[in-house]
Amino acid sequence: EVQLVQSGAEVRKPGESLKISCKGSGYIFPTSWIGWVRQMPGKGLEWMGIINPSDSDTRYSPSFQGQVNFSADKSINTAYLHWSSLKASDTAMYYCVRPNAGDTFFDYWGQGTLVTVSS
């Protein structure tokens, strides 16, 4: 069974750094891209970007380019979303997602990681 398991909720102060994780299982991890989706409180879904764990090829949505970084460690089947300096506006739920074989839609979602940034 394919599963994406994300790290737990985080609370940070503005300006702090943070890395959250997404561990894949039940499939050959390097064979599928892993994407990230943001959902701010009470708002809709926003695609942030995607990373290929096999070679770390990364594509960012223009809205998130320069704001976050993605990385992946295929040896432990884990993808990461990293902020170097958090802002209050980064407060949101973050989902990792796996596209289908054709990469056209997301057939598997992580359970979400709630990030709260507050002074």
Next chain:
Amino acid sequence: EIVLTQSPGTLSLSPGERVTLSCRTSQSVGSSRLAWYQQKPGQTPRLLISGAYFRATGIPDRFSGSGSGTDFTLTINRLEPEDFAVYYCQHFGTSPSLMYTFGQGTKLEI
């Protein structure tokens, strides 16, 4: 960049009714690249429809997708109480690079 516009923003209906949700794209897209998701309060989104028409595994047949070009619809026949949720359409593009876009969502409420 393709923009997806969903309408209406919110819809108030009753169980047993039939509803049609709209997703309009800013330019013509291939139907194979259009999907629909459902998100219930406090839950992770789940895939309903892929390729504009194809129900995902385990999705009841009261859900159906249709459309082409710039106009796509999600129809739910005989609404069940558990269908009251937010519905999102999503497009996959490759020009100039890999790009996924979500509509802003339609909330279905009782």
